[in-house]
Amino acid sequence: METHFVLSGEPATMTEMIKPGTHILIDFWGASHLGDAMTVEQALRAAAHACDVNVLAVTVHHFGPGCGVTALALLAESHASIHTWPEVGYLAADVFTCGNSDPHLALPVLRAAFTPQRERITEHRRG
C-alpha cells in the first residue's frame, strides 16, 4: 500500500500539508525475554499486525548467547524496530507508520511480550 499526498498552495504551508505519519520511540526498563530472538521477532510481527500495517521484510540479528537481539521490519507504512540489552533489562523500540495507521496500537503487544517495569513513550509527528 502506498500513501500519496496531494499538495496545493504555498511552500510555506507545506509542513501543515504533508503528514507522512507518526513515529513513536519506546523505552522499556526492567523487561523480560530480551535475549530470546524468537520472542523479539514474534513481538515485532505481532506489533505490526496490531497496527494493521503490512510487513514487507523482517531482518533479525542475535548478538550471541546472553546478548541482545535486533529486529527490523520494513513496512509498506515505514518501519518498526526492536533492540534489546538483556544484560541490563533494557529494550529500545520504535514504530513509524505513515498515513492513518496508529503506532500506539503496538504498545499492548510489546508490553505483553516483554513485561517492562518502567517505560517511556515519545511521539513525533513526521513530515
Added chain:
Amino acid sequence: METHFVLSGEPATMTEMIKPGTHILIDFWGASHLGDAMTVEQALRAAAHACDVNVLAVTVHHFGPGCGVTALALLAESHASIHTWPEVGYLAADVFTCGNSDPHLALPVLRAAFTPQRERITEHRRG
C-alpha cells in the same frame, strides 16, 4: 518539533546507569533524488560509514516509478533508516547508534545526497 513524554514509574535512576546510545530523527523538506533507490541505498550505507558503525544487513524497497523508497540498515550498533516521499520532496530518516558512536556524523552525508531546503533534527538519548 512535537514531543511529549508519557512516563510510567521513575526511570531517572536507570537512565543514568544504562547508556545504549543516541537516536536522531531527521526530517528533510525540499529534498532531491528521493525516487532513486540507488541514491537512497548508497546514502544510507555512506551515512553508516561516516558514523564508523558496522552494517550487518540492508533492506531496500522501492514503491514504484515516481514513488518513494524505504531503506533500512541493521547495524551492530542499532539501526538507520531512510524513507522518501518524492511527490512532496520530503524525507524521514533516523540513525540510532549505541555505545560511543555519534549519529550526527551521518548528517553531512545525507545533506549532500538529498540537498534539502529545510531540515529538522531531533535527538534522543536512549536508555
